[in-house]
Amino acid sequence: MLNESIKGRSLITLEDLSTGQIQELINDAILRKQMKRNRVFPRKLQNYNIGLVFLRPSCRTRASFMVAATDEGAHPHVFAAEELRFGSGESVKDIARVLGRLFDGIAIRSHETTLIEEVAAYAGVPVWNAMSNQHHPTQVLADLMTIKENGIDLSGATVAYVGHGRGNVVVSLMAAAAKMGIDLRLVTPPGTEPEPELVSRLFGPAKHPMSRLIVTDEPEEGLDNAQVVYGDMWVYMDTGEDIAALTDGFRNYRITRHMMRMTGRNDTILLHCLPSQHNLETAFARAHPYAMDTEDAVFEGPRNRAFDQAENRMHTIKALMLATI
Known part of the structure; x- marks a missing residue:
């Protein structure tokens, strides 16, 4: 209780x-x-x-x-x-x-x-x-559980989110980071950073003393020593807008093996809230191959914990x- x-x-x-x-x-x-x-x-x-x-x-x-x-x-x-x-x-x-x-x-x-x-x-x-x-609060509760299950103390955990900095998952991640003492890095293209008012509210004086937020468009800066790399789709599949235009600025933010090596660690885990576009097995990816958010070799690799998240x-x-x- x-x-x-x-x-x-x-x-x-x-x-x-x-x-x-x-x-x-x-x-x-x-x-x-x-x-x-x-x-x-x-x-x-x-x-x-x-x-x-x-x-x-x-x-x-x-x-x-x-x-x-x-x-x-x-x-x-x-x-x-x-x-x-x-x-x-x-x-x-x-x-x-x-x-x-x-x-x-x-x-x-x-x-x-x-x-x-x-x-x-x-x-x-x-x-x-x-x-x-x-x-998306129930998603992030499962994310926190998955991080803890992997032996990572939430207070001081280094989490790099790579993708759109204004999506629902990243907003909930920010709220969780501010509450739990997480070192959160948002790696996002210019123009997709979270709203300043939201950052000020969440990471103001009331935040956990261990909490930290970095917003950067440089993957090398955001991924350095990250224990967790978190991926997400760059756009809603049912947006009804021009997918090519919406994803144009994200082409260098696909989570690849090279990007995972930027952490400098061999124990970094991959989280993904799913669905992920990581191969051509979906109609969406075949229609928009430039919108694949994760390299298939990373998604199918040993560090992926996305299905633990889904169960959690x-x-x-x-x-x-x-x-x-």
């Missing part, structure tokens, strides 16, 4: 949690993982109902919520995007109050965080951000649901 209880609370961004609360969620997730490996299922959520509202595509997050809920004895119900007419056929407030009467917790994936915040304001039950354009989504989400419900 958390010393700093978050029972009944929602998770919209990682700024909602303290350093201690994040640490305890990770510790509990590691315990839940061990229990599952031993086929031990306490089923603490038996007779609970979990609403899963995905207004945009999802693989890992939706599956993780479903399996985590089922493991603990809860019943997950997935809504198709067209079933809930947020703001078109019915107000967000009214839908939130209905869902809150039916479900004990609600996960929402939406384009805008504001919709998730409004549901959380009126539902009366915990609401979890399952990704928005601005934040389930364990951290389970810990989150148990702590908040």
Whole structure:
């Protein structure tokens, strides 16, 4: 049980949690993982109902919520995007109050965080951000768990994120770094740096004393001595915009074997929130081969921990649901 209880609370961004609360969620997730490996299922959520509202595509997050809920004895119900007419056929407030009467917790994936915040304001039950354009907190909880599992102390860990400096994952990584004492380097092309106001808010006087942020467009600077290299897609696949134009500035930021050697370490691990474009086995990569974010030899190499991350989504989400419900 958390010393700093978050029972009944929602998770919209990682700024909602303290350093201690994040640490305890990770510790509990590691315990839940061990229990599952031993086929031990306490089923603490038996007779609970979990609403899963995905207004945009999802693989890992939706599956993780479903399996985590089922493991603990809860019943997950997935809504198709067209079933809930947020703001078109019915107000967000009214839908939130209905869902809150039916479900004990609600996960929402939406384009805008504001919709998730409004549901959380009126539902009366915990609401979890399952990704928005601005934040991806459940992803980064799994990232932190994976880093710790690899014997890296989060306080003082050196993490180099290579990619777009304004994406939802990097925003959540910044929040986590500021809370947990991580030395975070954002290696990003000119013009894609995080907003100064966000940097000031997260890395101001209230940050963890070990936290550090470097924003650079020079891979050599950002990757030096990094224990973790973190990759991500450079654009949303469903953006509807010119992919070639959007990725033009990223061509020198593909995570290659040469880039991994820039760390100067032989124990650096690769994290990737997935999906990754690392070969020509997807229609997207065949149509846009210049948008591949990771070299296949690195992705298929021995230092890749992306699939541990994907599994750990389930364990951290389970810990989150148990702590908040």
